Amino acid sequence: MSNTPELEKKFDARLEQNDFIEPKDWMPENYRKHLIRQISQHAHSEIVGMLPEGNWITRAPSLRAKMVLLAKVQDEGGHGLYLYTAAETLGTSRDELLDALHTGKAKYSSIFNYPTLTWADIGAIGWLVDGAAIMNQVMLQRTSYGPYSRAMVRICKEESFHQRQGYEIMCRLSFGTAEQKEMAQDALNRWWFPTMMMFGPPDKDSPNSEQAIKWRIKRETNDELRQKFVDRTVEQAEYLGLTIPDKNLKWNEAKKGYDFTEPDWSEFYNVIKGNGPCNKERLDARNQAHKNGEWVRAAAAAYAKKKKEAVAA
Amino acid sequence: MATDNQGPLWEVFVQKKSGQPFVHCGSLHAFDKEMALGNARDLYTRRGEGSALWVVPAAAIVASSPEDIGPFFEPANDKVYRHPTFYQIPEGIKYI
Ligand SMILES: [Fe+2]
Ligand SMILES: [Fe+2]
Numbered sequence: 001m002s003n004t005p006e007l008e009k010k011f012d013a014r015l016e017q018n019d020f021i022e023p024k025d026w027m028p029e030n031y032r033k034h035l036i037r038q039i040s041q042h043a044h045s046e047i048v049g050m051l052p053e054g055n056w057i058t059r060a061p062s063l064r065a066k067m068v069l070l071a072k073v074q075d076e077g078g079h080g081l082y083l084y085t086a087a088e089t090l091g092t093s094r095d096e097l098l099d100a101l102h103t104g105k106a107k108y109s110s111i112f113n114y115p116t117l118t119w120a121d122i123g124a125i126g127w128l129v130d131g132a133a134i135m136n137q138v139m140l141q142r143t144s145y146g147p148y149s150r151a152m153v154r155i156c157k158e159e160s161f162h163q164r165q166g167y168e169i170m171c172r173l174s175f176g177t178a179e180q181k182e183m184a185q186d187a188l189n190r191w192w193f194p195t196m197m198m199f200g201p202p203d204k205d206s207p208n209s210e211q212a213i214k215w216r217i218k219r220e221t222n223d224e225l226r227q228k229f230v231d232r233t234v235e236q237a238e239y240l241g242l243t244i245p246d247k248n249l250k251w252n253e254a255k256k257g258y259d260f261t262e263p264d265w266s267e268f269y270n271v272i273k274g275n276g277p278c279n280k281e282r283l284d285a286r287n288q289a290h291k292n293g294e295w296v297r298a299a300a301a302a303y304a305k306k307k308k309e310a311v312a313a
Numbered sequence: 314m315a316t317d318n319q320g321p322l323w324e325v326f327v328q329k330k331s332g333q334p335f336v337h338c339g340s341l342h343a344f345d346k347e348m349a350l351g352n353a354r355d356l357y358t359r360r361g362e363g364s365a366l367w368v369v370p371a372a373a374i375v376a377s378s379p380e381d382i383g384p385f386f387e388p389a390n391d392k393v394y395r396h397p398t399f400y401q402i403p404e405g406i407k408y409i
């Protein structure tokens with residue numbers, strides 16, 4: 001048997017050269033575990049993320065808006081599938097992953113535990129939440145695990161319409177009636193800080209993230225991504241004539257970026273723990289959907305069995 | 314008729330550079346996995362075309378059939394709104 005320190009050295013050297021790791025390659029057990037956790041959390045987020053937006057499909061204000069929202073939510077379901085299969089290349093199974101989600105053992109992005117109260121929220125989610133997700137996913141295109149990286153390349157291509165349709169909604173509302181503009185501002189007010197939380201806790205409180213950078217699973221830190229997000233979004237909000245709900249938001253010439261207020265991290269941890277406004281509703285909806293699909297899985301298994309028996313006979 | 318002296322058919326996928334997708338490049342005959350991999354190297358990567366190879370038994374591949382292409386892929390044809398260019402973003406707005 002080859003010895004582990006030797007293999008580990010070779011593995012590190014490959015990462016050092018920006019080499020990608022493929023499913024059949026040797027990898028440290030902790031690298032594998034970290035990836036399974038991260039990729040499956042990412043997959044869960046795509047799937048649970050369908051719920052807040054799905055809430056508005058039947059109430060979209062026009063046929064065009066409905067088609068667009070349906071197409072977007074369908075994409076998110078697809079993203080979940082790419083990611084579940086990427087995680088499965090690491091030796092876990094769909095059943096295990098779903099079970100972890102449904103029993104509340106696995107986490108998903110805290111952002112999806114907030115409610116979508118008005119149509120403007122659909123605009124704000126596309127613009128801000130998909131915007132933030134894209135920033136993270138663009139970085140992950142260069143993640144060190146091949147199947148994860150390739151899933152991200154595909155996902156980023158598909159995401160590009162998600163943010164645009166959201167910004168389009170925000171434009172419509174912001175340049176519409178006073179009431180519509182107020183709706184847009186209210187949505188921005190409610191989604192701004194939860195979106196900032198999407199990049200994860202500050203670097204100093206994020207020990208996992210340091211290891212992820214070493215393994216080149218992540219290429220930029222939480223704080224770096226958050227800063228980039230703020231810097232890119234301010235101008236987009238200004239164009240809309242909307243105000244980002246942060247009195248401390250100010251250009252800092254020295255760092256060539258904006259100073260801003262950190263989100264309330266106690267709220268973040270509280271939502272992660274299960275106490276956000278919609279945690280229970282989301283988990284119940286997922287469990288219900290899974291239960292409702294039971295007969296489909298049973299039928300598929302029965303069909304497979306029948307086919308096999310027919311071949312054997 | 315000749316007996317099977319070639320072994321089953323295998324499909325070969327080559328990865329050009331680390332991290333990139335494995336792309337189909339052709340097929341070959343071989344009696345087992347090892348032979349298939351060796352033959353694939355000799356047949357398809359003689360000029361440094363790849364940095365990694367997958368070989369897959371051809372019998373394991375399921376393919377769409379050419380006669381059905383129209384109706385099979387039709388559902389995607391009229392959904393222009395799946396493309397980013399369908400949306401109007403005001404001029405001068407960056408990073409969207
Ligand atoms: Fe997505
Ligand atoms: Fe998206």
